[in-house]
Amino acid sequence: MVQAPAPISEVKTPGYTTELSELAIDLIRKAGCEYGDVRFCSYRTQNLYARDRSLSNLSDNVNSGFGVRVLLDGAWGFAASHNKTPAEVARIVALAVDIAKASRLSQLTRVQLVPVEAHRDTYITPIQIDPFTVPIAEKAELLLNVNEQLLNYGDRGIKKAYSYLSFSREDKTFASTEGSLIQQTIYRSYPGFGCTAIANGDAQSRSYERPPLNIGYEHIDRSDILSQVDRVAEEAIEKVHAPVGPSGIRSTLILKPTNLFLTIHESVGHPTELDRVYGYESNFAGTSFATTDKLGKLQYAAPWVNFKCDRTQPGGRSTAGYDDEGVASQDWYVVKDGTLVDYLTDRETAHRLGRPSSNGCAYADSWSSVPMVRIPNLGLEPGPEGGSHTATLAEMIANTEDGILIDGIGSFSIDQQRRNFQFGGDAFWKVEKGKVVGMLKNVTYHSMTTDFWNSVDAVGPASEWMQCGANNCGKGEPIQIAQMTHACVPVRVRDIQIGSSS
Template sequence: MVQAPVAPSAIVPATDLAAHAIAQIQRAGCDYGDIRVCTYRHQSLFAHDHSLGQLSDCEDSGFGVRVLWEGAWGFAASSRRTLAEVERVVALAIAIAQGSRLSQHHRIRLAPVAAYQDEYITPIAIDPFQVSVQAKADLLLTLTDRLLSYGDRGLKKAYASLRFSLEDQWFASTEGSHIHQVIYRSHAGFRGTAIANGDAQSRSYERPPLNRGYEHIDATDLLSQVDRVAEEAIAKVHAPTGPQGEPQTLILTPAHLYLTIHESVGHPTELDRVYGYEANFAGTSFATPDQLGQLQYAAPWVNFRADRTQPAGGSTRAYDDEGVPAQEWYVVKDGVLVDYLSDRETAYRLGQGGSRGCAYADSWASVPMVRIPNLGLEPGPDGGSHTATLAEMIADTDNGILIDGIGSFSIDQQRRNFQFGGDAFWKIEQGRCVGMLKDVTYQASTTQFWNAVDAIGPASAWEQQGTRFCGKGEPLQIAQMTHACVPVRVRNIQVGRV
C-alpha cells in the first residue's frame, strides 16, 4: 500500500519525535530502547572526458526505533515523521522483538553506558553544499580536459569526481541520552586511462574521503597532480608485466597500505564477525577471543590503534549510534592482538566493562552494527631500529617492488589469506626505482604478512588515507573510515601467480 506524503506542516521536530518514542518504549516495559531521527544529504558529480556525465543531489529523512524485549531485539523504521507514526513504529518494533524472543537461544545483554546530553558538529571552513554546482563542474572538467591534453601520447579516457555528504542525527535512549550530531564528509579524485598495444592501464589520484568541508577539495593540489598522473598512466601501459611466482620485498605507500589494513586488520577484529553474528562479504574471523593477548598478529614493532576522535577522520564523531562516547585504543600492541572493535552487545559477551563505541547504521532505516572505526598503523619512533623514510627503504633494498594506490583484492572467509593488487608499481634494483611495472599482485596470510614488516615510516610520513565505501551486512550498509598510516617495507612476500 502506498502511503500519502506528509504535509510539511505536519512534520514533527526530531526532539519531540524522540521524546514521544522513548516515553512509549518505557511505558511498554522494554529492557532498553532508542530512536535515531536522521536526515541525510548526498551530492555527487562525475565528469567523463569532456562532459559532466552525472549529477545527483538527494535528501533522505526518517527515523528508526530499536527495542530490547526480554533479551531480544526488535527494530522498525519509517520516513513519516509524525507522532502517530512513532506510536505505530514503536509498537511494531516491540512486536518484532517479542516474536524474535520465541526462537532466540540466548538473552542479549548490553554493556553499560552513561547518559549524555550533547551536540557535535564536524568542524568545517566551507560548507560544500553552499558552493555552486557550476564551480564544482568547472573544476572536474578542467581536470579531465588537462588529462586528455595527453591524448596524442595515448591517454584516451579521463574521469573525475566530487562527493559530499551531510548526516544530521538526533539520538535518544531509555537510559537518558539526548545527542545531536551533524557530520560532513568530502571527497575528490580523478583517473586517466592510457591505451597502447591492445592494452589499457589507468592511474588515479585522490583527495582521501575525510570529515571536512569544501576546503578539503583543494583545487591547487588536484591540478598539480594531473601531469604526474598522466605521465604515469602512459608509462604504465608500456611497462613490462610484474614478476610471477616468486617472493619479493615490497615497499607499500599509505595510499596502498590502507586497504590492506582495512581488510586484514579492520574486518577480522570486528567482534560481531568474531562471534559469527555477521558473515557476509568474507566474514567471519580467525582472530578468536581465546587468542586475545596471545596472538602474535604482527612484528613486535607494529602497532594498530583505533581512534574515533581523530580530527577529520572518516568515522570521527562524538558518539556512536548507541550513545557511546568516541574513544581511542590499541587493537594490536607491540604486535599482539589486545582488543577488538565492539558495540554494547558484543562488549558484554566478551566481558568488557563498556563498548568501544563502534555501532553505526548508514540510514534511519538500518540497524546499527559493528563498523570499523578510524584504525591506523602507528609510525615508527624517531631513531627506532625499524624506522625508515620511504627514500631510506628504497635505498636499502637491492631487489623489490614499490606499490602505490589500490587495485583488485580478495580475502578468504576467515580473513586469513589474501591477494592485493595496486594502482602503480615500480621495480627497485640496487636501491633505485628503475622503471614502472604493471599487473602486479601479491599473496600472503594475514599474520605472515604483518610479521614480515621490517621497516616502518616515521611520523613525518603519516597520511590520512581511507575508504568511503565499506560494505557490510545484508541488506548492505555502507560506512566510511580512515586508516591513517605510514609507508612500510615487507620482506619475502609472494608476487604473481605461483
C-alpha cells in the same frame, strides 16, 4: 552523587522536535522494554562525475526518517519509517515491540548490554566551507578542467579521463531510555580523478584522490588537484608501456600508505570486528581467524607494529562525537607491540566478551538500518623516532637490493576468515640496488595475514603519516555502507609472494 539527566524536553535539538523523541522514549518505557532508542536522521548527498568532456552524472539527494530499536525480554526489535508524525512514532514503537516479542520465540540466548553513560551533547564536524553552499557550476568547471588537461595527452595514448566530487551531510538525533539526547552533524568531502592510456593492445589506468575525509569544501584544493594531473597522465603512459611484473617469485615490497590502507582495512579491520568473531556475519561476509581464545596471545604482527583505533581523529572518515548507541568516541589499541589486545565492539558484543564498556563501534548507515559493529578509524602507528625499525620511504628504497614499490589500490580478494589474501595496486616500480629503475604493471602480492604483518621490517616515521581511507565498506544483509580512515605510514615487507593480474 550522580545527578539525574534532564528530561528530554528540556534539551533543544535543531532540526527535529523534542516532542517526537520524548514520545518514542516514553512509549518504549511503557511497553516494559529493558532498553530502547530512537534515531531521527536526515542525509544529504551530492555527487558530480565527469567523463571526458562532459558532466555525465549530477545528483543531489535528501532522505530522512527515524528508526526505533527496543530490547524486550532479551530480544531485539527494530522498525523504521520516513513519516515523522506522533501517530507514526506510536505505530513504529508498537511494531518494534511486536518484532522483539517474535524474535524472542526463536532466540536461544538473551541479549545483554554493557552500561553506558547518559549524554546531553551536540557534535558538529569542524569545517571552514559548507560544500553545499559552493555553486554547482564551480564544481563542474573544476572537473571538466581536470579532464581537459588529461585529454591533452591524447596523442600520447590517454583516451579516457574521469573526475569526481562527492559530499555528504548527516544530521541525526539520538535519544535513549537511559537518558541520552545527542545531536550530531557530520560533513564529508571526497575528490579524485583518473585516466586510461591505450597502446600496443593494452589499456592501463592511473588515478589520484585526495583522501575521503570529514571536512568541508576546503578539502577541494584546486591547486593541488590540478598540480597532480600531468604526473598522473605521464605515469599512465609509462605504465601501459611497462613490462609485466614478475610472477611466482618472492620479493621485498615497499608499500605507500595509499596502498597499505586497504590491506589494513581487510586484514586487520574486518578480522577484529567482534560480531564477525562471534559468527554474526558468517552467513554473508564470513567470520574471523582472530578468535577470542587468541586475545592477548596471538602474535598478529612484528613487535614494532601497532594498530590503533581513534574515532576522535581530526578529519577521520568515521570521526564523530558518539556512535549510534550513544557511546562517546575514544581511542584504543587493537594490536600493541605486535600482539592482538582488543576488538571493535558495540554494547552487546562487549558484554559477551566480559568487557565493562563498549569502545563505540556501533553504526547504522541509514535511519532504516540497524546499528552494527563497523570498523572505526583504524591506523598503523608511525615508528618511534630513532627506532631500530623506523625508516623513511627514501631510506627503505636505498636499503633495498631488489624489490617493488607500490602506490594506490587495485583489485583484492581475501578469504572468509580474513586469513589468506591477494592485493594489487595502481602503480608499481622496480627497485634495484637502492634505486627506483622503472615502472611495472599487473603486479599482485599474496600472503597470509599474520605472515604478512610479521614480515614487516621497516615502518615509516610520523613525518610520513597520511590519512587514507575507505568510503564504501559494505557489510550486513541488507548491505550497509560505512566510511573509515586508515591513517598509516610506508612500510617495507620482506619475502612476499608476487603474482600477476594479467
